[in-house]
Amino acid sequence: MQSFYPKQRELNQKSINYVLGIETSCDETGIAIYCAKKGLLAHSLYSQIDLHNPYGGVVPELASRDHTLKILPLVKETLKKADLEISALDGIAYCAGPGLAGALLVGAVFGRSLGWALSIPTLGVHHMEAHLLAAMLEEETPPFPFIALLVSGGHTLLAQVECLGQYEILGESVDDAAGEAFDKTAKLLGLSYPGGPAIAKLAEKGRPERFRFPRPMLNKPGLNFSFSGLKTFVSSTYKAANKDEQTKADIAYEFQAAVVDTLVSKAQDAMAQTGLKRLIVAGGVAANLVLRKQLDDMAKKTKTTLFYPRLEFCTDNGAMIAYLGYQRLYLGQKDDLAIKTATRLPLDKLN
Ligand code: KG4
Ligand code: ZN
Numbered sequence: 001m002q003s004f005y006p007k008q009r010e011l012n013q014k015s016i017n018y019v020l021g022i023e024t025s026c027d028e029t030g031i032a033i034y035c036a037k038k039g040l041l042a043h044s045l046y047s048q049i050d051l052h053n054p055y056g057g058v059v060p061e062l063a064s065r066d067h068t069l070k071i072l073p074l075v076k077e078t079l080k081k082a083d084l085e086i087s088a089l090d091g092i093a094y095c096a097g098p099g100l101a102g103a104l105l106v107g108a109v110f111g112r113s114l115g116w117a118l119s120i121p122t123l124g125v126h127h128m129e130a131h132l133l134a135a136m137l138e139e140e141t142p143p144f145p146f147i148a149l150l151v152s153g154g155h156t157l158l159a160q161v162e163c164l165g166q167y168e169i170l171g172e173s174v175d176d177a178a179g180e181a182f183d184k185t186a187k188l189l190g191l192s193y194p195g196g197p198a199i200a201k202l203a204e205k206g207r208p209e210r211f212r213f214p215r216p217m218l219n220k221p222g223l224n225f226s227f228s229g230l231k232t233f234v235s236s237t238y239k240a241a242n243k244d245e246q247t248k249a250d251i252a253y254e255f256q257a258a259v260v261d262t263l264v265s266k267a268q269d270a271m272a273q274t275g276l277k278r279l280i281v282a283g284g285v286a287a288n289l290v291l292r293k294q295l296d297d298m299a300k301k302t303k304t305t306l307f308y309p310r311l312e313f314c315t316d317n318g319a320m321i322a323y324l325g326y327q328r329l330y331l332g333q334k335d336d337l338a339i340k341t342a343t344r345l346p347l348d349k350l351n
Pocket of ligand 2: 127284316
């Protein structure tokens with residue numbers, strides 16, 4: 001079993017105790033405080049779903065403007081919940097990307113400036129790394145190494161996780177991410193944004209025997225994913241079908257089943273290929289209950305132990321940023337005064 005940190009970085013910086021986490025990468029303003037001794041102290045989340053819903057997807061400019069309005073009240077609210085003065089903070093972490101350029105900048109500028117004003121170390125952290133480690137906020141946490149299945153609106157990947165910062169990508173989507181496919185299919189069916197929960201709800205009324213959609217990449221070797229062909233298949237099926245509620249439910253059912261079958265099958269292949277027996281599932285799509293049920297079944301069959309973040313920490317949140325920020329600030333990592341964000345940031349290039 002490996003330690004949490006790469007061996008050469010095993011440090012003991014006791015000065016970092018309270019870390020403020022700031023997440024503004026997309027359409028959620030998330031703020032949290034993580035404490036070295038007590039774990040997660042408080043977190044607050046403001047979702048912009050109602051703001052973007054009329055447009056059927058996230059409008060980046062509206063997202064940035066709304067983050068600027070919500071960030072300060074949420075920080076104050078979170079400090080209050082944690083019963084902490086702002087002067088008690090020892091470090092600040094903000095999501096530096098990947099994400100929407102303007103939205104990221106709001107959290108980064110706010111976090112870096114507050115860190116400067118308080119004279120405390122401040123660090124931009126990786127959005128997907130934060131998702132990947134969100135399950136570490138739960139009571140039962142996996143020892144390293146393990147496999148991570150990361151399924152969000154922007155990413156779908158399988159990674160082998162050796163320890164903090166050492167991620168080998170085993171496979172990823174060559175086109176749409178799983179969450180993106182849910183969102184686009186929901187839009188096609190005239191459902192609300194975000195598409196994942198809307199499809200999952202409608203699929204409960206769907207009948208399994210009506211349609212049969214392809215399971216992308218299952219007949220191909222390797223651990224990559226592809227969802228754009230499935231999206232096209234769904235689109236042409238819908239165009240040719242009656243647009244009644246039962247048909248939409250049947251399509252939602254079969255679409256979800258095809259995505260879930262693909263994710264579970266490739267995750268199982270990754271476990272077999274590496275011989276590892278621990279699997280973390282994270283990102284917004286990890287909130288999907290059909291996916292969880294099928295992964296549970298696969299885990300039982302293959303004697304794999306599964307780890308999930310609680311449902312509210314599958315989608316974007318401040319807690320995962322505060323947690324990851326603490327782990328890296330503890331190592332002595334901190335940014336200089338430059339404010340750095342990136343809309344694209346490879347996970348396997350981190351240190
Ligand atoms: O991780 P996340 O909050 O943001 C990104 O980093 O992208 O993931 C959002 C994605 C969206 O595409 C949303 O439709 C999907 O996660 N999602 C779901 C469910 N809840 C959220 N997909 C399927 N089933 C769900 N229950
Ligand atoms: Zn995310």
